[in-house]
Amino acid sequence: MKWSVFLPYLAVTAGVTYLIRMLPLTVFRREIKNRYIRSFLAYIPYAVLGAMTFPDVFYSTGDIRTAACGVAVAVLLAWRGRSLLTVAVAACCAVALAQGFLLLV
Amino acid sequence: MKSALLKGFRHGIPIGLGYLSVSFAFGMKAVGDGLTVLQAVLISMTNLTSAGQIAALPLMISGASLAEMALTQLTINLRYALMGLSLGRKLDESMGTVQRMIFSFANTDEIFAVASSQPGKIGKHYLYGLMIAPWIGWSLGTLIGAAAGTLLPVFVRSALGIAIYGMFLAIILPPARQRRPVRFVVLTAVALSLCFRYIPGLNTVSSGFVIIICGVAAAALGAWRFPAKEDAA
Numbered sequence: 370m371k372w373s374v375f376l377p378y379l380a381v382t383a384g385v386t387y388l389i390r391m392l393p394l395t396v397f398r399r400e401i402k403n404r405y406i407r408s409f410l411a412y413i414p415y416a417v418l419g420a421m422t423f424p425d426v427f428y429s430t431g432d433i434r435t436a437a438c439g440v441a442v443a444v445l446l447a448w449r450g451r452s453l454l455t456v457a458v459a460a461c462c463a464v465a466l467a468q469g470f471l472l473l474v
Numbered sequence: 475m476k477s478a479l480l481k482g483f484r485h486g487i488p489i490g491l492g493y494l495s496v497s498f499a500f501g502m503k504a505v506g507d508g509l510t511v512l513q514a515v516l517i518s519m520t521n522l523t524s525a526g527q528i529a530a531l532p533l534m535i536s537g538a539s540l541a542e543m544a545l546t547q548l549t550i551n552l553r554y555a556l557m558g559l560s561l562g563r564k565l566d567e568s569m570g571t572v573q574r575m576i577f578s579f580a581n582t583d584e585i586f587a588v589a590s591s592q593p594g595k596i597g598k599h600y601l602y603g604l605m606i607a608p609w610i611g612w613s614l615g616t617l618i619g620a621a622a623g624t625l626l627p628v629f630v631r632s633a634l635g636i637a638i639y640g641m642f643l644a645i646i647l648p649p650a651r652q653r654r655p656v657r658f659v660v661l662t663a664v665a666l667s668l669c670f671r672y673i674p675g676l677n678t679v680s681s682g683f684v685i686i687i688c689g690v691a692a693a694a695l696g697a698w699r700f701p702a703k704e705d706a707a
Contacts, residue, residue: 370509370534378534378543379513382527383520385547386554391578393558395571401559408697412659413689414553414583415649416696418642419663420688421525421550424671426639430632439636440643447640447647454492460640465633 430464438467482603489584490611497612499637500527501619502626507531511620518616522582522609526550528638532681546682549689557586566595573598580605583645655700663692 401407430436442463446456497518504514509531521527526547533543558581565574577598585608589596623631650657666688670676679687 370513372513374537375509375513375534377540378530379516379520381540381543382517382530382547385544386521386523386526386551387579389548389551390554390558390581391575393555394562394574394578394581397559404701405697407556408655408700408702409693410552410556411702412655412693412696413549413556415646415656415659416663416692417550417553417685417689418525418646419660419692420667420685421529422639422642422646423664423667426636426643429635429639431635432632435632436636439633439640443636443640443643444647447643448651450648450651451644452492453641453644454495456644457496457637457640460636460643461633464636465629468629468633 430468432468432471435464435467435471439464476599478597478599479603482600483606484603485588486585486604486607489582489588490607490609492584493608493611494615494618496524496638496641497615498619498623499634500524501616501621502623502631502634503528503619504531504616505620505623506631507535509534509620511617514620515613515617519609519613522580522612523551523554524638524641529682529685536680538680538682542680542682545686549686553583554581554586557581557583561586561590564590564592564596565601566597568597568599569601573601577601577605580609582608584608655696655702658699659692659696662695663688666691 401410426440427433427436430439439460443456443460446459451459500518501511501514504517505511509517517527517530521530529546529550530543533546558578561581562574569577585604589601589604592600623634626634646656646660650660667684670679670684670688
């Protein structure tokens with residue numbers, strides 16, 4: 370990507386991300402009392418990650434069938450509370466196995 | 475002082491190792507999408523966040539406006555504001571404004587989780603130590619993925635494509651299983667996201683705005699139906 374296009378994007382992503390992290394720790398040291406706002410902020414990560422994962426995960430391997438195998442394994446392990454690393458690696462292995470299986474049949 | 479720094483550094487090592495593998499996938503994807511190796515590494519060195527960086531890639535490629543980029547990053551990373559507010563109460567007097575400005579750069583989900591699980595107040599040496607390994611792991615993993623990712627055979631690359639989503643699932647599913655409000659929020663967001671992908675007309679909305687709309691709508695519905703009684707985190 371051309372640097373003249375890339376650098377403004379880099380400045381915006383890094384700048385916005387830093388300000389969101391920095392301002393609450395330095396400027397707004399008051400606690401948020403309103404329970405609706407607190408709940409809203411607490412629910413945001415789950416909502417965002419849910420929307421980012423589905424349906425994109427099914428297109429992440431180039432074949433919807435192998436991706437579905439990866440999703441099944443990831444959901445099973447994540448549901449049981451396994452660590453981030455375990456779930457991610459197991460999902461990759463499931464996709465690799467499914468690819469091998471599709472090559473054989 | 476030295477022992478606090480070392481203790482923080484040690485606590486950061488598992489985080490750094492975890493980041494190594496996930497940022498490998500990010501580096502590979504970024505180069506596959508048309509960024510140079512240096513550009514991919516620069517993003518990781520300056521952003522230090524998984525979801526925000528993954529969402530930024532399609533926006534960069536499609537030539538989205540800087541406003542859309544800023545709003546998308548704001549929504550995805552809004553959780554850090556809450557973490558900052560929460561962690562602020564745990565910092566001791568060694569954490570003045572300057573120290574807070576330095577540490578806040580590295581207040582990721584995992585660093586926040588480890589820092590807030592420490593007993594009592596925490597100071598600058600521990601936190602500076604804690605920042606080191608995750609930042610190196612995240613940057614180095616991106617470098618390796620960006621530089622070597624294209625050397626890997628196609629079947630390995632496509633298998634690694636799912637790694638980041640596996641991590642996302644590992645973050646959202648355990649709390650979704652245990653807490654009905656989180657389950658409701660996740661299912662609502664996924665349903666909305668599916669509508670924006672497959673319903674004609676709605677599927678013309680660009681990826682950044684889809685994340686913003688789904689995230690804000692699902693979290694707002696959740697807060698309206700299930701306002702937390704005490705500490706929501």
